[in-house]
Amino acid sequence: MPATSLAEWLRSASDDELAALLQTRRDLATPPPSDSTVLATRAGTAGSTARALEDLDTFTLAVLDALLVANADTEPVPATKIAELVGAAPGKALDRLRGRAVAWGDDDAVRVVPVVREIVGPFPAGLGASVPELAGADLSELGEDEHAVLSALAAGPPIGRSKDALTQVPLDEAKTPVQRLLARGLLLRRDADTVELPREIALILRDGHSSSPAARHEPELPTNPHQQSTVDEAAAGEAAEFLRQMESLLTQWSGQPPPVLKAGGLGVRELRKLAKELEVDDTHATLLAELAVGAGLVADSGNTTPEWVPTTLTDTWLASAPAQRWLTLAQAWLDLPRLPGLAGQRDAKDKAMAPLSDDLRRPLAPINRRRVLxxxxxxxAGSGVKSVDELVAVLAWRAPRRGGRLRDETVRWTMAEASTLGVIALGALTRAAGALLADDRQGALSAMVDALPSPIDHVLVQADLTVVAPGPLEPELAAEIKAVADVESAGHATVYRITEQTVRRALDAGKTADELHELFRARSATPVPQSLTYLIDDVARRHGRLRGGAAASFLRCDDEVLLAEVLGNPVAQEYQLRKIAPTVLVSPVPLAEVLDGLRAAGFAPAAEGPDGRVLDLRPNGRRIPARTRNVRRALPEPQGASAEQIAQVIAHLRAGDRASSRRRGTEVRLPGGGGGSDTAATMALLARASRERREVWIGFVDSHGTASQRIVTPAHVGGGMLLSTEDERYPLHRITSAALVED
Structure with a gap:
């Protein structure tokens, strides 16, 4: 006999079918449903059903629309009727709908859960109200203007606004196409300025089909073939440039951290300053900033005047090999729960959304990003899409209800960001990105090492005091060149400029003139120009004649004998006092500590301020560190239940179905959780069932507070526990009622 309800259909499903349903619709299993009736009720709720429709393709949704057009939410419909409406066999699509419990029943009597009509809207398939008498209407006598009106409404939605609907006039008095169609009954008047196209007329104009032919098949995705090695090398070039830009960002923000906006995020002025320094546009700069924070290289300092400051991870990242650096950024981008492409757009309050602000947070962004890749x-392998718009069309066909209003823009942003980061090139996925998608980090690292050009160990020094690096330099050589030269232009070949200021900077860092001469003599593949030698010697000759040092405190005294006495005391060595002038001593120790030490040694020093007045340095109270702000972290995506967990849910469900289908004898109830004579009666009933190996129907409340029914065969009753023959344990205090199952 065919199932008459969704609950009955679910009850007759196999364990494998139920397991597939619960894996697809995870919300149905939490908490475990007590029986098939509860499962059917959950499956028919609006929120759960809407989520079940998100991943369905256009053709499957077209079949669902056809089911609603055929009123399958109120009465069974044969699959042959659906095939006529969609113009193709709906077999696999129907199976997908049944696999998600959106539709149920055999092919000769298919039904859908009633809530689907509420989710889809009042016009399934873009069709209006049904007027059966218009079926097979002759439209051949209509004029071109009337056909144009009908065709526009037939494409959907079937509602149109027109002032000609204000009054309905006879055909001989009608002057406009809308008036003539209303007079012929081919349009329905809904109110004073709204008309509706009847379903039957739209189906005539659509050749009897509820959906367009384009909905039946996934669009083709034209591609360009490339060698995989070509794709990897092109992507590696982009990746190397992105790594250089990230390094520049970290260097810039290390010296001048940008402030955090009061509402959170990075200000427009700071973003444009970054973009100007890196010679990129605002979109590119936003991606760099978002990934710097997303990878943990930069964070909100969280103090009273918060700034975006590089973290200690920056030093580790900078010391890593280029392939490892890329892997860190690529993984951070793949898992980033944010949409950098939203930066600069307006929110619901017409306010621009700032980079690094909470406005850009989208928890589903990683899922949508992976879907594109x-x-x-x-x-x-090596095939790249010819056009991003064609990829957008394919993904839109595969899941038209997924992604909301940003569905198509998210695909475009993902492709642009992936290209910038070196995840794709020439519209194709790289081997490294493919391995990363498969969670093979070692494989991704190995592929990127192979793709990146090998570091070179030499530079080309030019007579105009420029240094050309014809490729990526070895890390040690790159650091030495950056210490003595500034980047003038970047790219696959980087040009550095040596000036008097850059040479002085290298000398300030502790380099000597001989070391700089040796650097260029050993590392330059071209002869070192004489002008560079003269520049280094000239700057070195003038460097360091005026010297400065650091001191935390000083002592001054007009009596040189007293200063000599202080220097001769052990306290001078303890506090590292040294003479820099006949009447001045300095120390790296804070002044308060020095004064306390001198007083303990028998001296009577006093503290003075910048104006020479005596200061009181006694401590004035206890201090506590400033509290940092809490950082919001992205929540991981929930994972599907394991096979064991699903099996337990199904066993729970089957037990509930058995309990609801079996007759039971006189029932013993335990009000308020049991007690008194009711408890004694229950214990006696369970003990009797244990002796006679009789099945018992019990009402049970689990640890989640969910009430359910069970059919069990008691094996032992005692110690506050009912042990069944299936080794299941039921605390007696959770049993609310019990009855013997009648034969």
Whole structure:
């Protein structure tokens, strides 16, 4: 007999079918449903059903629309009727709908859960109200203007606004196309300025089909074939440039951290300053900033005047090999729960959304990002899409209800960001990105090492005091060149400029003139120009004649004998006092500590301020560190239940179904959790069932507070526990009622 309800259909499903349903619709299993009736009720709720429709493709949704057009939410509909409406066999689509419990029943009597009509809206498939008498209407006598009106409404939605609907006039008095169509009954008047196209007329104009032919098949995705090595090398070039820009950002923000906006995020002025320094646009600069924070290289300092400051991870990142640096950023981008592309757009209050602010937070962004890359991973190795818009169309067909209003823009942003980061090139996925998608970090690292050009160990010094690096330099050489020269232009070949200021900077860092001469003599593949030798010697000759040092405190005294006495005392060595003038001593120790030590040694010093007045340095109270602000972290995406957990839920469900379907004898209830004679009666009933190996129907409340029913065969009753023959344990205080199952 065919199932008459969704609950009955679910009850007759196999364990494998139920397991597939619960894996697809995870919300149905939490908490475990007590029986199939509860499961069917959950499956028919609006929120759960809407989530179940998110991943369905256009054709499956077209079949669902056809089911609603055929009123399958109120009565069973044969699959042949659906095939006529969609113009193709709906077999696999129907199976997908049944697998998600959106539709149920055999092919000769398919039904859908009633809530689907509420979710889809009042016009499934873009069709209006049904007027059966218009079926097969002759439209051949209509004029071109009337056909144009009908065709526009037939494409959906079937509602149109027109002032001609204000009054309905006879056909011989009608002057406009809308008036003539209303007079012929081919349009319905809904109110004073709204008309509706009847369903039957739209189906005539659509050749009898509820959906367009384009909905039946996934659009083709034209591709360009490339060698995988070509794709990897092109992407590696972009990746190397992105790494250089990230390094520049970290260097810039190390010296001048930008402030955090009061509302959170990075200000427009700071963003444009960053973009100007790096010679990129605002979108590119936003991506760099977002990934710097996303990878943990930069963070909000969280003090009273918060700034975006590089973290200690920056030093580790900078010391890593280029492939490892790329892997860190690529993984951070893949898992970033934010949409950098939203920066600069307006929110609901017409306020611009700032980079690094909470406005850009989108928890589903990683899923949508992977979806785009996985579509590229399906293509043959090295094949790249010809057009991003064509990829947008394919992904829109695969899941038109997913992604909301930003669905198509998210695909475009993902492709642009992936290209900038070196995840894709020439519209194709790299080997490194493919490995990263498969969670093979070592494989991704190895692929990027192979793709990146090998570091070189030499530079080309020019007569105009420029240094050309014809490729990525070895880390040690790159650091030495950056210490003595500034980047003038970056790219696959980086040009550095040596000036008097850069040479002085290297000398300030502790380099000597001989070391600089040796650097260029050993590392330059071209002869070192004489002008560079003269520049280094000239700057070195004038460097360091005026010297400065650091001191935390000083002592001054007009009596040189007293200062000599202080220097001769052990306290001078303890506090590292040294003479820099006949009447001045300095120390790296704070003044308060020095004065306390001198007083303990028998001297009577006093503290003075910048104006020469005596200061009181006694401590004035206890201090506590400033509290840092809490950082919001992205929550991990929930994972599907394991096979064991699903099996337990199904066992729970089957037990509830058995309990609801079996007859029971006189029931013993335990009001308020049991007690008194009711408890004694229950214990006696369970003990009797244990002796006679009789099945018992029990009402049970689990640890989540969920009430359910069970059919068990008691094996032992005692110690506050009921042990069944299936080794299941039921605390007696959670049993609310019990009855013997009648034969």
């Amino acid at each position: 996985e579509a590229l991973a399906e293509l043959p």
